[in-house]
Amino acid sequence: MKQTIPILLILSLLTLFTACDDSFLEENRKKTDSYILDGTLFVYPTPQFTEVTFALADLDVNRFKVSRYKVVQYPRILHFASLHGEIDGSGKLTFDIKVDPFESTVSLEPLELGTIILDIDGFGLLSIPVMHYNPGIPHAELSEQLLDLDSVSIEKEFTLTNQANGYLFYRLAAKPEWIRLSQQSVYEDSFQLDSTRLLYPFSQTSFRIIPDRDQLPAGTHEGEIILETNDPDNPRLLITVKVVVRSFKNPYSMIPLEGKVIDAEFDKLTNCAILITQNPAQLITYQLDRKEKQVVNLERNPSCIQLSSDHQLILVGMNDRIESFQLSTLQRQESFVTGFIVTDITDGENGRYYFSDTNNELYSVERKTAEVINHTAGVWQNRIEGDVLLKLKGKPTLLLSRKTTSPNGVFMVDIADPASPRLLNYWHTGFGARYWTTEDQQLLFSTNDGKVYHTPDETTGEEIRETGKLIPYDSGYEYFYYFSSFDHNKERSVIWGAYASLVSLGRNIVVAFDDSHYNRQRTIILNDYVFNVSGKADYYKTMAHYLFTSSNGSQLLLVKNIDSHDLSTNAWHLELVNITNE
Amino acid sequence: MLLWMTIVVATAQVAMHTPTLRFSASGGVGVLFAESGSEIERVITTAKTDQLYQSLRRAKNLNGDIHYLIKDQYGIGIKYIFHHTSGDAAEVVVDPGDEIHFIVTDLRESDYLNFAGLSFGGYSAVGKRKRIGLTSSLSAGYAFLRSELSMIGQQLLVTGGNFAMNAEIGADYRFHPNLGLGVTLGTFNGTFRKVKITDGTNTREQKLEKDEQYNASNIHLTVGLRYYIQ
Numbered sequence: 001m002k003q004t005i006p007i008l009l010i011l012s013l014l015t016l017f018t019a020c021d022d023s024f025l026e027e028n029r030k031k032t033d034s035y036i037l038d039g040t041l042f043v044y045p046t047p048q049f050t051e052v053t054f055a056l057a058d059l060d061v062n063r064f065k066v067s068r069y070k071v072v073q074y075p076r077i078l079h080f081a082s083l084h085g086e087i088d089g090s091g092k093l094t095f096d097i098k099v100d101p102f103e104s105t106v107s108l109e110p111l112e113l114g115t116i117i118l119d120i121d122g123f124g125l126l127s128i129p130v131m132h133y134n135p136g137i138p139h140a141e142l143s144e145q146l147l148d149l150d151s152v153s154i155e156k157e158f159t160l161t162n163q164a165n166g167y168l169f170y171r172l173a174a175k176p177e178w179i180r181l182s183q184q185s186v187y188e189d190s191f192q193l194d195s196t197r198l199l200y201p202f203s204q205t206s207f208r209i210i211p212d213r214d215q216l217p218a219g220t221h222e223g224e225i226i227l228e229t230n231d232p233d234n235p236r237l238l239i240t241v242k243v244v245v246r247s248f249k250n251p252y253s254m255i256p257l258e259g260k261v262i263d264a265e266f267d268k269l270t271n272c273a274i275l276i277t278q279n280p281a282q283l284i285t286y287q288l289d290r291k292e293k294q295v296v297n298l299e300r301n302p303s304c305i306q307l308s309s310d311h312q313l314i315l316v317g318m319n320d321r322i323e324s325f326q327l328s329t330l331q332r333q334e335s336f337v338t339g340f341i342v343t344d345i346t347d348g349e350n351g352r353y354y355f356s357d358t359n360n361e362l363y364s365v366e367r368k369t370a371e372v373i374n375h376t377a378g379v380w381q382n383r384i385e386g387d388v389l390l391k392l393k394g395k396p397t398l399l400l401s402r403k404t405t406s407p408n409g410v411f412m413v414d415i416a417d418p419a420s421p422r423l424l425n426y427w428h429t430g431f432g433a434r435y436w437t438t439e440d441q442q443l444l445f446s447t448n449d450g451k452v453y454h455t456p457d458e459t460t461g462e463e464i465r466e467t468g469k470l471i472p473y474d475s476g477y478e479y480f481y482y483f484s485s486f487d488h489n490k491e492r493s494v495i496w497g498a499y500a501s502l503v504s505l506g507r508n509i510v511v512a513f514d515d516s517h518y519n520r521q522r523t524i525i526l527n528d529y530v531f532n533v534s535g536k537a538d539y540y541k542t543m544a545h546y547l548f549t550s551s552n553g554s555q556l557l558l559v560k561n562i563d564s565h566d567l568s569t570n571a572w573h574l575e576l577v578n579i580t581n582e
Numbered sequence: 583m584l585l586w587m588t589i590v591v592a593t594a595q596v597a598m599h600t601p602t603l604r605f606s607a608s609g610g611v612g613v614l615f616a617e618s619g620s621e622i623e624r625v626i627t628t629a630k631t632d633q634l635y636q637s638l639r640r641a642k643n644l645n646g647d648i649h650y651l652i653k654d655q656y657g658i659g660i661k662y663i664f665h666h667t668s669g670d671a672a673e674v675v676v677d678p679g680d681e682i683h684f685i686v687t688d689l690r691e692s693d694y695l696n697f698a699g700l701s702f703g704g705y706s707a708v709g710k711r712k713r714i715g716l717t718s719s720l721s722a723g724y725a726f727l728r729s730e731l732s733m734i735g736q737q738l739l740v741t742g743g744n745f746a747m748n749a750e751i752g753a754d755y756r757f758h759p760n761l762g763l764g765v766t767l768g769t770f771n772g773t774f775r776k777v778k779i780t781d782g783t784n785t786r787e788q789k790l791e792k793d794e795q796y797n798a799s800n801i802h803l804t805v806g807l808r809y810y811i812q
Contacts, residue, residue: 024730025782027737072735076677076684083673083686114682 033124040129043113045104049081049096054128056091065089068121075114075130077102087120106136106201108167136166136201140231144239149179149211151244151528152539157184158239160227161204168199169230170237176223179241180210211243218247248537250530255293255574258282263305264559265314266487266548267327268439273548273557274314274327276302277572283316283325286574288550288557296330298323304355309347309391317342317355322365336365338372343387343403350396350418360385360402362413362421375421382423384413390435392455397424399456403433410464412456427456427464436486438495438515443467443488450481450497452518468518472499472511485546488515492553498544508541508563510556512579524577529562531571540571554580598712598756601810604649604657604705606717608766608806612641612665616797624677626684634689637669643802645768647719649703661701661721663748663770665800668692676734690732695798697746697770699723705754715754717764722747725772727796739780742796746772754808762808772798 041052071083081096104111110131118126143159162168172193175181181191184206191197191207199205209225220242227237250256259277266273271288281298283305304317313324313333319341324334338355345355352364361376362384376384386400388408398421400411408430414422432447437455444453450470454460472481482500489496495513512522528539546559556577561570616639625631642665649659670690678685701721708714725746731738750768757763774796776789790796 022739022782024732025737025739025780027732028781028783032735070673071686073683073685075682 032119034127035124036127037129040110040131041116042110042131042133043078043097043099044132045099045101047098049079049098051094051096054093056087056093056126065122067123069093069118069126071095071116072119072125073115073117075116077113078116078130093118102132104132104134106134106165106167108135108198135169135230137164138162138166138168138199138201138229138231139164140168140170140199140227140229140234140237142227142237142239146240146242147209149209149241149243151246153211155208155210157206157208159204159206160199160237162199162201165201166231167201169196170199171196171228172225173228173236174224174226176221176225176241178212178216178221178243179223179225180212181225182208182210184208209241213243213245216243216245218245220244246530246539248530248539250573251527253576254527254529255286255576257284257572257574259572260570261545261559261561261572262302264546264548265305265307266557267307267311268551269311270327271550271555272327273559273574274305274307275559276305276316278302279570281318283314283330285314285327285330286557288555288576291576294330296325303341304344306345306347306389309349309393313347315345315347315353317345322353322355334367336370336372338363338365344389346389346391346398348391348396348398348415348418350415352415352418354389354391354398354415354421356387356389356400358387360387360405362386362389362398362400364415364418364421366418373419384411384421384423385409386411388434390437390441392457393441395457397457399435401430401435406430408432410456412458412460424458425456425460427460427462429464432483434485438488439490445470445483445486445495445497447483447485447500450483470495470497470511470513470518471520472497472509473507473520473523484544487547487549489549489551489553491551492549494521494549494553496547496549496556498547498558500543506541508543510544510547510558522579524556524579526558526560527575529560529571529573531562531569533569542575549579554578598707598759599812600651600654600705600707600712601812602651603811604651604659604703604717604754605646605809605811606648606764606766606806607646608764608804609642609644610766610802610804610806612643612770612800612802614639614641614667614798614800616799624679626675626677627673630671630674631689634669634671634674634691638667638691638693641665641667641800641802643800643804645802645804646806647701647703647721649701649705649719651703651705655706656702656704659701659703659719661697661699661719661723661748663695663697663721663725665695665770665798665802666693685734687734688732690730692730693796693798694728694730695725695772696728697721697723697725697748697772699746699748701748713756715756715762715764717750717752717754717766719750719768720747721749725774725798727774727777727798729777729796736781739782740777740796741780742774742777744772744774744776746770746798756808756810759812760810762810763805764808765803765805767801767803769801770799774798 067087077100079098087093110133113130116128141161147156183189222242225239259279262276264275273286275284278301281301283296285294300318302316302318306315316323322336325332340357343356348354354364365372388401390399396416398413401408410427412425414424436445444455452468454465456464484498484500487496493515495515498510508526510524526542529542530537531540540562542560543563544558544560548557556579558575561572645663647661649657651657672688674689676685699721701719703719706716727742729740748770750766752766754762754764778787
């Protein structure tokens with residue numbers, strides 16, 4: 001029994017020694033490997049547990065083995081369904097979390113919410129950054145869906161607007177190669193394909209589109225600008241871009257003319273235009289149906305033309321001469337010596353041609369005898385004046401006017417006695433440098449202001465009755481709309497007017513009106529004309545000085561010249577415009 | 583078995599004398615008075631730590647003493663007490679105070695206490711054959727604390743020492759003139775106000791605030807073997 005005491009003492013000491021073992025402190029000296037995941041866990045408030053999966057294959061976490069992990073740290077707004085779990089042999093880490101609601105303001109910068117740290121057996125500590133990203137929800141809008149750069153525009157602009165509280169990211173996903181995009185607010189900027197830009201909430205930005213026509217063949221080209229955005233309602237914004245590349249060649253529908261066009265007429269019976277030019281002195285016909293141009297050189301400079309009442313002859317007034325030509329053959333038929341420049345001429349349908357000189361004096365020549373009579377001489381009250389003549393069809397009546405006097409004055413002359421014209425009436429008004437009428441001559445158009453009048457007759461009182469006005473475009477301040485010529489097409493019930501634009505106005509147009517209420521039906525912008533100046537071809541604005549429609553109203557023939565500030569030259573040409581279906 | 587039979591036969595025939603020396607070796611359990619002496623601040627999952635604290639209140643107790651009876655009923659001697667408490671809690675969530683994170687940790691704590699001191703003891707034999715001895719002791723000495731902590735990935739050793747006291751009452755049954763069995767109910771009183779903390783590399787001493795002091799006071803019930811020398 002005496003041995004019992006030492007045994008008890010030894011047992012007690014062993015217990016004491018066991019309790020004095022400090023080896024557990026060695027754990028503090030062990031180094032733990034730490035890794036930061038090359039990625040971020042972005043979270044949003046969720047009331048339910050949501051599965052989150054990471055692929056840790058790149059980290060070589062105990063490859064091909066199942067590893068256990070423990071969560072050792074996590075952001076306090078997170079809740080883990082379990083604070084431990086497993087990573088499978090392929091490195092797939094999965095856990096379920098839910099996220100408490102938290103204040104989230106729209107910001108471009110991610111909100112750092114902390115770090116999850118996992119202690120993975122046999123691997124070490126793995127840190128997973130946790131962030132919240134709330135760029136808001138933008139709303140993108142474009143100012144334009146179509147940008148037409150036409151043939152001359154250097155650039156066009158469109159605006160991208162973000163009308164909501166969200167950052168708008170937009171990527172230039174596509175654009176035609178022949179345009180360059182430049183952001184207005186960025187100096188020497190070029191918005192490159194596949195690049196992404198940012199637009200702040202409730203803001204807008206503008207882009208210039210600059211075409212590079214040099215790399216394109218002649219013709220019309222169309223392409224699309226596509227912006228991909230983070231706007232959920234408008235993930236793709238599309239703008240169609242058009243550009244026209246000129247060939248610096250006039251199309252076949254433009255027929256160049258030599259010299260300066262002095263006067264033009266049109267015969268609707270044969271669809272034939274008749275022109276006279278100076279320098280060179282020529283008589284030109286252009287047959288619309290056959291697209292055939294005929295030219296006859298004249299011995300003297302012509303000054304006016306008119307068709308005979310039977311539409312068989314072209315009467316040409318010229319310097320010191322009146323000549324007539326067969327419309328169909330352009331063979332000269334008659335020649336009368338006048339001794340002066342004939343300013344206008346008309347067929348009196350009484351065996352005489354009536355004509356005027358530069359002194360506004362009225363003459364006639366008897367076709368059989370070639371006798372020329374001056375009808376202006378007489379007492380001044382009955383003096384007949386004019387260098388503009390209009391023979392009213394089926395009536396022994398002439399209307400005279402003065403080109404360069406204001407007002408032009410309207411003289412009504414009775415030619416029932418062919419050799420002794422008699423002044424019937426005079427109205428102190430005018431309709432411009434030429435009488436333009438409807439086909440039936442019932443209405444007169446004024447080139448001064450576009451007004452339409454009833455053609456005066458013997459019953460017309462002191463005032464020539466106005467019936468309407470042709471207004472070529474809407475304007476808040478203009479009242480006088482100058483025209484250079486008119487054409488009435490009875491078949492289509494259309495009145496065409498060639499607007500006499502000032503260059504500065506830039507309204508190089510011809511306009512169609514209905515002949516009942518004079519409403520504007522259609523406007524055609526005149527094509528530019530390629531003209532060679534000092535060896536360099538360029539496009540020039542044009543203006544129509546005469547216009548004619550074919551008898552069926554399907555074609556429009558324009559007699560044009562270039563219309564330029566700095567270029568005063570003769571580049572006269574015809575242009576044929578098909579107006580069938582428009 | 584032969585020894586046991588011999589002892590029983592002998593005791594059945596002889597009346598016991600009061601011993602001169604009494605050796606005691608006992609083991610049992612104890613309950614610490616302190617309720618949450620190891621409380622960790624900012625613990626979120628308090629249910630787990632509450633469980634840990636309850637584990638830490640339950641102590642295993644070993645003690646031994648030797649008393650020389652100067653007179654028939656009292657004497658002096660030395661007293662040794664060892665008690666151990668431990669507990670752990672897995673996946674305890676703690677707020678580190680950065681306003682952003684929670685930390686998850688496993689907590690483990692093992693506390694060892696060794697006490698040695700001088701003891702004043704009493705022994706009163708009762709009964710016709712004096713087989714029952716009523717015992718008591720009051721000990722004063724020095725107590726050594728060793729606390730092994732594991733928390734938030736760190737192992738810490740906390741040691742300390744202080745004067746302490748122990749008081750016991752009990753009863754012995756002498757089934758042999760030299761041997762007996764005893765049961766003791768005692769209370770230990772000791773608090774540690776100053777500790778040394780080390781992680782194996784760095785060591786620091788820390789004076790504990792009143793609410794941080796380690797209170798090892800407990801009540802314990804032990805049973806054990808007694809050896810008497812006449």
